[in-house]
Amino acid sequence: MSIKITDECINCGACEPECPNNAIYEGGVEWAIADGTSIKGNFTLVDGTIVAADQRNAPVAVDIYYITPNKCTECQGFHEEPQCAAVCPVDCCVPDEMYVETVEELLAKKEKLHI
Template identity: 40%
Template sequence: MSLMITDDCINCDACVSECPNKAISQGDSIYVIDPNKCTECVGHFDTPQCREVCPVDCIPNDPNNVESKDQLMQKYQKLTGK
């Protein structure tokens, strides 16, 4: 399942540089995560790095983009060519 950023986001920029897939970008009022690029860091790290650095804990799972670990790994392989 990809992740999402809630309205609790304070636009601190901490998550942007942590995303290995460059899935996080500035939206209209808060940062947003592109579900086509988010692998929850599967293939890169054991845990989602954006969650690790978020000071307000505003990055839950996106219920509209449910994916298994296998699907996330396939997306990682497609994105990285590995």
């Protein structure tokens, strides 16, 4: 399952540089699969939509930092726990129950993002 940032976020930005997948963005900033990855061409999102890797997508949140579930792997294959949650001073990085994924699915997503 992906991690999400709740409304308790204080916009400190501590989480953003900790993400090995570049899945965390400042509120209001558009995101792309290609950001911080070597992905080129087309990419299949979590919902099955195929997009260009460099396509700019609408922000998930406007007022607080957010995590795109299309790039979040809960740090599987990198760390033993999600690093955003480990550094968050207000504990607002929590599992996103809308995006339930197995460890195998998260590791497969990691491999797709880091080819």
